[in-house]
Every structure is written in structure tokens, then in C-alpha cells.
Amino acid sequence: MLSKDLPGPKGKPIVGNMFEVDINNLHNQLSDWVDEYGDVFNLNLGLTNMLIVAKPSMIDYIQKNRPTLFRRMDKLNNVLKEEGISGVFNAEGEEWKRHRMMVAKGLDIKHQIAFFPWMMTVTDRLKRKWQKDVKEQGAFSIQDDFLRYTVDVSTNLAFGKEMNTLEERQGAIQDDMEKVFPMIFKRINQPIPWYKWFKSKADKEYNAATDRLQEFVDDVITSTKQKLHDNPSLKENPQNFLEAIIVAAEEDQHFNDADIRSNLLTLLLAGEDTTAHTLTWAITLLNDQPEVIAKAREEVDRVLGEHQTVTRFEQLQQLEYIGAVINEVMRLKPVAPITLYQPNEDVEVEGVKIPKDSRMLLHLRKSATMEEHFSRAGEFVPERWIKAKSQCPVHNTAAYNPFGGGPRYCPGANLALTEMKLVLAMLFKNFDFKLETNVEDIKEIMAFTMMASDFKVSFTPRKNNH
Numbered sequence: 063m064l065s066k067d068l069p070g071p072k073g074k075p076i077v078g079n080m081f082e083v084d085i086n087n088l089h090n091q092l093s094d095w096v097d098e099y100g101d102v103f104n105l106n107l108g109l110t111n112m113l114i115v116a117k118p119s120m121i122d123y124i125q126k127n128r129p130t131l132f133r134r135m136d137k138l139n140n141v142l143k144e145e146g147i148s149g150v151f152n153a154e155g156e157e158w159k160r161h162r163m164m165v166a167k168g169l170d171i172k173h174q175i176a177f178f179p180w181m182m183t184v185t186d187r188l189k190r191k192w193q194k195d196v197k198e199q200g201a202f203s204i205q206d207d208f209l210r211y212t213v214d215v216s217t218n219l220a221f222g223k224e225m226n227t228l229e230e231r232q233g234a235i236q237d238d239m240e241k242v243f244p245m246i247f248k249r250i251n252q253p254i255p256w257y258k259w260f261k262s263k264a265d266k267e268y269n270a271a272t273d274r275l276q277e278f279v280d281d282v283i284t285s286t287k288q289k290l291h292d293n294p295s296l297k298e299n300p301q302n303f304l305e306a307i308i309v310a311a312e313e314d315q316h317f318n319d320a321d322i323r324s325n326l327l328t329l330l331l332a333g334e335d336t337t338a339h340t341l342t343w344a345i346t347l348l349n350d351q352p353e354v355i356a357k358a359r360e361e362v363d364r365v366l367g368e369h370q371t372v373t374r375f376e377q378l379q380q381l382e383y384i385g386a387v388i389n390e391v392m393r394l395k396p397v398a399p400i401t402l403y404q405p406n407e408d409v410e411v412e413g414v415k416i417p418k419d420s421r422m423l424l425h426l427r428k429s430a431t432m433e434e435h436f437s438r439a440g441e442f443v444p445e446r447w448i449k450a451k452s453q454c455p456v457h458n459t460a461a462y463n464p465f466g467g468g469p470r471y472c473p474g475a476n477l478a479l480t481e482m483k484l485v486l487a488m489l490f491k492n493f494d495f496k497l498e499t500n501v502e503d504i505k506e507i508m509a510f511t512m513m514a515s516d517f518k519v520s521f522t523p524r525k526n527n528h
């Protein structure tokens with residue numbers, strides 16, 4: 063059957079469901095429609111149709127056949143290109159393979175181990191900041207701390223800059239970065255790109271922010287090139303992602319300065335919000351879970367001993383329960399619940415004929431929250447991820463894709479998991495915390511990544527800290 067002939071919400075004549083779609087709540091709206099029309103359905107957007115796929119086997123097929131059969135949605139690619147970004151996230155075909163190889167090298171396990179001492183430093187700073195907050199302020203907004211934590215980690219990984227936006231609040235590039243994703247999401251969802259002709263205040267602020275980011279990145283590239291020129295021996299053993307890609311670019315004539323800049327910006331953007339928002343969701347989900355917190359504490363006390371934070375890379379492996387907590391947070395609150403693609407040619411998947419260039423949306427979250435794939439699907443049960451302890455017989459990992467899948471699986475997944483384990487282990491070891499906002503009032507906001515509406519939390523030193 064042709065994808066546009068599949069069942070779907072009825073909509074109005076001519077405009078279809080175009081004006082019904084609530085962009086900032088799109089993932090939940092689509093989720094409700096899956097319940098009504100099934101895990102593959104058509105959304106009529108008036109001038110165009112969009113195929114919605116929430117079926118794990120189809121999602122798997124589509125992800126495995128990228129970039130050959132499917133590409134990122136052109137509109138997203140175009141909005142990124144307007145900002146001069148043509149890196150691994152939006153490249154396709156052979157070009158993508160080259161970008162991907164370079165980025166994967168910069169994020170491999172060897173670099174992560176070398177980078178680990180810095181991650182411990184930043185985790186320590188976060189602990190210090192929270193200890194100060196306990197004394198000096200009451201309830202505070204924790205999202206901002208997590209965003210600054212991930213900026214301080216990513217900027218050093220990306221280009222060796224030891225930033226301390228956590229403790230020195232002024233002039234943080236995080237302020238500019240946080241304008242980027244919401245605007246990209248807004249622009250890809252505008253039926254007519256008005257911003258090209260009429261710039262609102264938000265458009266102007268966004269343009270100024272992206273200009274500053276580009277300038278910041280260009281300065282770092284220039285100074286790193288000079289450093290490599292002055293110390294050619296550094297080329298043998300690059301210290302960070304930027305040094306590694308500059309050296310690689312000297313050997314690969316296809317890779318130019320614009321590619322280097324694009325991938326640096328991509329890494330900063332892809333690595334910041336995603337990890338920070340996942341940590342934020344963890345706080346909201348752990349709020350009423352004294353048993354989970356007690357088990358996590360038993361684990362950190364055992365693994366960390368008398369230390370207040372993780373001190374050795376090998377300890378990360380031993381934090382099995384905290385790893386399960388993170389999996390469970392990403393099952394219920396994946397920060398990338400939906401992704402957008404287009405087929406490069408006419409394709410048939412499980413009997414659905416999808417025409418070349420038509421629009422497709424994969425709903426990555428839906429199946430992970432369905433009883434047919436996970437027992438007690440709506441509950442927060444970290445034990446389900448530990449085979450020996452699980453009492454949840456239905457556990458279909460094929461329905462769980464928080465980091466995507468196939469060749470374009472998130473190359474930053476391990477880095478993100480390390481950051482999250484470091485932060486949560488430090489939190490459980492040192493602090494008690496409490497939401498000061500009603501959990502029902504914390505809303506999911508879809509702004510490219512799925513973030514939480516602002517909420518307040520209060521910290522106190524942990525009682526009975528060993």
C-alpha cells in the first residue's frame with residue numbers, strides 16, 4: 063500500500079492536519095495517534111504527507127539502511143547549512159563516511175580514557191558548586207548546571223579549552239548555544255520560511271548567537287593550527303578532537319577548514335543539550351523513588367569507598383545499577399523521541415510503498431513505553447536492565463533506541479554515559495535532593511531535543527554519608 067493511503071487522523075479539507083499539529087508537543091500528539099491508527103500511519107499536512115513509523119522492525123530497517131536508502135530530512139539539512147554547518151550530522155553518502163570516520167576517531171575509547179581526568183575535574187567543580195548552593199541558596203534551577211557541566215566537558219574534548227562556565231558564570235558560550243536547537247526546530251517546522259525575509263527579535267538574537275559561536279570556533283581553529291605549526295611533534299599524538307582532525311585534514315585533501323569548523327560545532331551542539339536534558343529528566347524521575355536511591359547509594363558506597371566521586375575509569379563498569387537507572391531514564395524520557403528522514407529512492411518496507419523524497423518521521427520513544435515490549439511499561443524500574451534481578455518478563459530491547467541505530471548510531475553515546483554516571487554517582491554519594499515544583503507541572507517541551515519546562519530543586523548534604 064502507498065504510504066499516503068495508510069489510515070491516519072482525518073483532518074480538514076485541503077489543509078489536512080496542518081493546523082492541528084502542536085509543534086512543541088508533537089511527540090505526544092503522535093503517540094496518541096499511534097494508539098488510534100496503529101504503529102504505521104499517514105499524517106496529512108495539506109500540501110504534503112508524512113509517514114509516521116513507530117514499529118520497531120521498520121525503524122530498525124530504516125536505520126540500518128542509512129545513508130544509502132534514507133537521508134536526513136532536507137529541511138533540517140538546509141537550516142543547518144544556512145548556518146554554515148555541514149558536518150557528520152547532516153552529511154550524506156560518501157561525504158558522510160569521511161566525516162563519520164574522523165568524528166568516531168576523536169570519540170573512541172582511547173581518547174575517552176585520556177580525557178577522563180578532565181571529566182573528574184568538572185564533576186568535582188559541580189560538587190563544589192552544589193555544596194555552595196546548599197549553604198547560600200534555597201531552591202534552584204538545575205538544568206542550567208547540567209548544561210554548563212556538559213559545555214565544560216565538551217569544549218575541552220572538542221578543542222582542549224579548559225572552560226569553567228560552572229563557576230565563572232559570565233560570558234558563557236552556553237548562553238549562545240541554548241538558542242540554537244529551539245530555533246532550528248522552529249524553522250524546520252515553518253511551512254513558509256518567513257525568517258528569510260522578515261527577522262523577528264528571536265531570529266536576530268539567534269543570528270547574533272550563531273555568529274558569536276562561529277567566531278569563537280574560528281579563533282580556536284586558528285590558534286590550534288598555530289600551535290601545531292610551532293610544535294610539529296604534537297602531530298604524532300594529538301591531544302584533542304580538533305588537533306586530531308586538523309592533522310587528519312592535512313592528509314585528506316577532501317577535508318577543508320569549513321569541514322573542521324562544521325564538525326566542531328556539531329560536536330558541541332550534539333553533545334551538550336542531549337546529555338544535560340537526560341540528567342535533568344533523571345532528577346524528575348528519581349524524585350519519588352527512595353528505594354531506587356537507596357540501591358544506587360549502596361552501589362556508590364561500595365564502589366567509591368571513602369571517595370566522594372568516581373576516581374578511576376574502571377569504576378564506571380562497576381556502577382551497574384546506576385547504568386540501569388540511566389537506561390530507564392532514557393526509556394521513559396528519551397531526549398530524541400522523534401527523528402526525521404526522506405528516502406533517496408522509491409522504497410518498500412513491510413508492504414508500505416514509500417515514494418522517493420517523501421517525508422518520514424520515526425517515533426523512537428513510543429515502542430519503548432508500550433506494554434507489549436516492556437512489562438510495567440509506565441513504571442520506573444531500573445532492575446529490568448539487570449538480567450539476574452529483573453522481574454519484568456517482557457523486555458524487547460529492539461524497541462529501545464535512545465541513541466538511534468544502524469551506521470548512524472550516536473557516536474557520543476559512550477561519552478554521554480560516562481558523563482551521566484559521573485554526575486549521578488557524585489550526586490547520590492553527597493547530596494539529598496527534593497523537587498520544589500510539583501512533578502505534574504513539569505512539562506515536556508519538544509525543541510529539537512525534548513527538554514523539561516523550568517522547575518526548582520533543593521539540595522541538602524546527604525545524611526549518613528560514609
Ligand code: HEM
Nearest residue numbers: 150151332333336337340398401464465466470472474478
Ligand atoms: C544522552 C545523550 C545523547 C543522546 C540521547 C543522543 C542521541 C542521539 C541520536 C538518537 C542520534 C541519531 C539521530 C539520527 O540519526 O536521526 C544521535 C546522533 C549523533 N550524536 Fe548523539 N546523543 C547523545 C549524546 C551525544 C554526545 C555527547 C555527542 C558528542 C560529543 C553526540 C554526537 C552525535 C553525533 C555527531 C550524531 C550524528 C551521527 C551521524 O549522523 O552519523 N551525541 N545522537
